Amino acid sequence: MWNPWFIALYLLWSGVFAILEQQEKPQFPEPLNEEGFNTQLKAGLHVVEFYSPNCHHCKALAPTWEKTWETFYEEGKALHIAFSQVNCLLSGDLCAKEKIGYFPTIRLYGPSGVIKNFPDDAKRSMENLIDFARREANDPSNSEIVDIKSTSIQLSGDKFNQLLDGRGSQPILVSFWPSKAMRSTDDDMEFENCEDCRPFQRTWRVLSSRLLSSSISTGHVNCESSAKLCEELGFDDLVKIRNHSYERLPRVALIIPGRKVNNLFIYESKFSTSVSDYEDFATRVTRNSEAPFISSSDVKQIAERDFQLSASSAFASPPQNLHIVFAYNPKTVVQEDFAVLDHLVEPLSNIPNAYLYKSTDDMKQTSRSNLDSLYKIMNSNLDGPEKTIKEEFIDLNVMDQNPTFYVFRDGDRIPHVFPGYSTTEVRDVDRIVTWIESLSLPFMNEVSTSNFKELLNFIPEEYSGLAIQLIDTSSPVLFEKSSRFLEKFMLAGYDYEDFRMGYVVNVTSAERAKKSKKMSDLKGKGASAKKRIQAAIQDVPHVDDNKVVLGYIDISKSSNTLSNMGLAHRGDTYKAGDVIIINKVTKFVYEHNAAGDVLTSESSSKIKNALISALLPKATPSPPRISGHLLSTPFGDSFRFLDSLHQFGFFGYLGLLSVVLFSYKILRFYSRSKVNRKYKAKRNTLGILGKSNQKKLRD
CATH class of the missing domain: 3.40.30.10 (Glutaredoxin)
Known part of the structure; x- marks a missing residue:
């Protein structure tokens, strides 16, 4: 029997606890x-x-x-x-x-x-x-409590044109508005079809104050009263509403003084009300237009900036900058070589964190030094035989051509040199920009639902893989573990890159051997000089594909991140340390090594081997087979064999339907043939229903 007093005390305590819990929640x-x-x-x-x-x-x-x-x-x-x-x-x-x-x-x-x-x-x-x-x-x-007044000055069309003629005293950032008589950007205005204009007034007010410390002034233009100017700049929608269901947005441009050409830079990135976006645009374009000098020691420090994870999920990790260096010999350079720098400023303004420099130091030797330090780190931290620099790869990619361009990324010890073999190519702006864009991703990327597709679609013909490290920064202990996981993960990425370099060298050597054999065969057959010259001048293709993009996902930020990306194949069993590899070409996802164990950063060599099996199986005679599944597959484990079909979409299912119908036709034909054979067999037998022996009847 329960003691009544005990029951009463228990109920009282439960009620008090429930009230306290309710008050705390x-x-x-x-x-x-x-x-x-x-x-x-x-x-x-x-x-x-x-x-x-x-x-x-x-x-x-x-x-x-x-x-x-x-x-x-x-x-x-x-x-x-x-x-x-x-x-x-x-x-x-x-x-x-x-x-x-x-x-x-x-x-x-x-x-x-x-x-x-x-x-x-x-x-x-x-x-x-x-x-x-x-x-x-x-x-x-x-x-910031913005109780300051905007310092932006109103610009007429004539004043703006004077600035375009190079008659300004300092760089000026100009905003363009769907307004007619706005004297100050602080004015309480009604903007038709421009919901973001009001928030952008605050942005411009803060910007006008912030940019003063960078010696950049600000101005604004009323497009409805300076219609011709805005139309010439392509801002027609700010002059007159052409579609009432379409929201208009303020536009921004920067004018650099002291030059009459290549001095207007329009902000072409996605519209934002973030002060930092426009501050970065203005200060970076101004700085890149000067292309300051950089030394070999500065470049070495850039490569040695180890990636630092933010200690709090609420704050972003430090930006990883892209440093483009125009290296030249002052004794041989000509003025025409520098013209390409002016043409690069505008396209670089649309590449986040891209900075342009000049250098007269020996960047080839600097690149070699960075690689030496990388291989020392790899050999001291990775198991297996000692790794050596692929000299042939350096010869293929690091040329003596001067001038030329180098790209160095924060924390990336691998050099990137523009593959230009002539002066003409080094002055080809479009080609240079395409090459820089192929290197524009940071060495280590935070993967989120907002940039996952972008990373997945980033130049798949060159970057065939996306490798993702899962981390957890929700506690100091897990943060330290995650930092170690990332270190091993990056080592695995370097280890794979070393293997890929060897593959590139082998492919190029094979192509060169094929070219030599072709020339030898032509000579042996007594081919004409024209054919032999054509074979001799034929370029060996510069192969540099099958690269991998490295990234990480902080699973402590959201429990649904992986599922929203279509990566939660194992439900809620994912944890910090796990690694996911995606073949961006086939869209297959790999989470296990050849032994069937979950991929983790506990072993850098296993990650490297999984990367080779998933992205470069043709590089080894008998690559270890690892099982994978299609990204966002609709099939369960029992029907996983249909993944290969699903990746071809409508045509895959059409092919399956064709095979099923063809098989059905074959089976039906076989069944009918079998019945016909039985029927004919019965017709050929003696008896009441069978054929009679005509010869015996006549007898």
Whole structure:
């Protein structure tokens, strides 16, 4: 028998515990009214959803919004950013004041008011909403209380043309607006068909102040009153509305003084209200237009900048810059060689973190030195026989041509040299830009739902693989483990690159041998001089494919990241240290080594071998076979054999249907033939139903 007093105490304690637990657990807040909106938004940052209870899309978003609030609540307190709502049915005046034109509208607000809209092209998922909040909390300009006045000056068409003629005293960043009489970008304006104009006013105000320290001024143009100028620049939509369902956006351009050509640079990247995006554009273009000098020791430091993982998932890792070096001999260079630098400034403005330099140092020797240090690291950290530099690969890729271009990436010890064999090629801007773009990815990429497809589609004919390391930064212990995993993962990437270099050398040697044999055969057959010359001048193809893009996913940021990418083949069994390899050409995913074990960074050599099996099986006589599955496969384990069919889409299934129909026809034909044979056999027998022996009947 239970003691009544014990039962009473137990019930009392359970009730108290439940009340305390309920008090500790934060409750989903009520929507803000106008008073609460004005009060709360004075502190920190707020991602605000303006909604209507009668809106179908708002109702569909409601569960996601509440789950996002609950998931991000504690982290948001640490980052000083919160998710809030405004019911526009109850707070109509507030929504009218904030110019809310549709539901749901999601905006970022700071102490000084609206900062930016949630991206229109981003799915309103919990992962994207939290990623948006983290990213904006990490941008210091969002937390600034902007009580300064814009220093941007209004420009007429004549004044703008004077600046284009090179008569400015300093670089000037100019914004173009769908307005007629805006004197200052601080003016409280009504912009028709331009929802982002109002947030961009704040962006421009901060920019005008920020750029002063870089000696860059700011100006603005009213396109409705300077119509001819804006139309000549291609900003026709800012002059007059041509489609009322199409949102107009402010445009931005930079003018460099002191030159009359190649001095106007239009911001062509995706529109943003981020201050840092335009600040980077203005300062980087200004700097690249000068192409400062860089030394061999500076390049060595660039290569030795080990990738550093951010200690918090809320903050991005340091940027990995791309350094393009124009190396030349001052004794042999001519003025025409430098002209290509002016033409590179504009295309480089659209490549994030790309910086242009000049150098008179021996970059070939610097490249060799970087490779020497890489192989020392590999030999001291990897098992197996000692690795040596592929001299033939260096001869193929590091030439004595001067001038030429080199690319060095932060933390990447492998040199990249422009494959140009003549002065003409080194002056070919389009070819140089294409080559630079092929190296524009950082050495180590953070993979997210927003850039996964971009990485997957990045030059597949050259980069045939995407290798992903899973990490977890949710605690100091897991952060340290993840940092070690990444170190081993990068070593595996270098190990694979060493193998790939050897493959490139073998392929090139085989092509050269084929060319030599062809020339020998032509000589032996007494071929004409014309044919022999044509064979001699035929280029051996410069093979440099089957590269791999390295990346990582922080699984502590979201539990749904892998599934949203179509990579959650093993359900919820993934953990930090696991490695996923994707063949970008076949779209097959590999998660196990040849022995069937899950790929992890515990063994760099196993990752390298898996990369070879997945991406370069033709490079070895008998490569170890590893099993994989199609990315986003619709089939379970029992029907995995259909993956090879599914990758061909409609034509794959059409082929299967054709095979099934053909097989059906064959079986039906065989069945009919069998029946006919039996029938004929019966007709040829004696008896009442069979054929009679005609000869005996006549007898």
